[in-house]
Amino acid sequence: NAGVTQTPKFQVLKTGQSMTLQCAQDMNHNSMYWYRQDPGMGLRLIYYSASEGTTDKGEVPNGYNVSRLNKREFSLRLESAAPSQTSVYFCASSLRIGPQHFGDGTRLSIL
Amino acid sequence: DAKTTQPPSMDCAEGRAANLPCNHSTISGNEYVYWYRQIHSQGPQYIIHGLKNNETNEMASLIITEDRKSSTLILPHSTLRDTAVYYCIVRVEGAGSYQLTFGKGTKLSVIP
Numbered sequence: 001n002a003g004v005t006q007t008p009k010f011q012v013l014k015t016g017q018s019m020t021l022q023c024a025q026d027m028n029h030n031s032m033y034w035y036r037q038d039p040g041m042g043l044r045l046i047y048y049s050a051s052e053g054t055t056d057k058g059e060v061p062n063g064y065n066v067s068r069l070n071k072r073e074f075s076l077r078l079e080s081a082a083p084s085q086t087s088v089y090f091c092a093s094s095l096r097i098g099p100q101h102f103g104d105g106t107r108l109s110i111l
Numbered sequence: 112d113a114k115t116t117q118p119p120s121m122d123c124a125e126g127r128a129a130n131l132p133c134n135h136s137t138i139s140g141n142e143y144v145y146w147y148r149q150i151h152s153q154g155p156q157y158i159i160h161g162l163k164n165n166e167t168n169e170m171a172s173l174i175i176t177e178d179r180k181s182s183t184l185i186l187p188h189s190t191l192r193d194t195a196v197y198y199c200i201v202r203v204e205g206a207g208s209y210q211l212t213f214g215k216g217t218k219l220s221v222i223p
Contacts, residue, residue, distance in 0.1 A: 042213030102154030
């Protein structure tokens, strides 16, 4: 079982470049999430999608956009990357209630 | 969601039970207790959750006190692969509650 798959695993960008982080889940979950984790800190929610066709802001949405492409896929886009967005990004998914299941993360460095 | 308090670090001898405490004295009646762990910088891994009854699965047991103000995660036979940061989270289930609030957790070191 693949669970939650994130691509790419690593990426280095220059300031001002754009990129899209991809996330797919095969557990037929309704809800999907994007978190970021900075060194020594807990995870912070960027955006979430409670169900297909809906997206909502989390705690730290500035500088990001998301797309819930279908029930399986939820992408996170950085339109103009900034050094402050250097972080590890985690995607997660869940049923309407119950635990969230996480991918292995994308390590993003912005120079 | 209620705030939790965990010790910053603990050691456990390999093969022994690891007992990780969590205080959540302001927990409300509809909040569940969740446990996750994070190994190195991998994605958080769900372990177990419960409301008021004790729970057990293939990974661990969760003991919640009768007043629900604290809980203990028990790893019955710890191995080196259990070395990780363990997070205790309390949250309301259902619509409108989506963010998991991760604190600093407890860094568990399993020692050979």
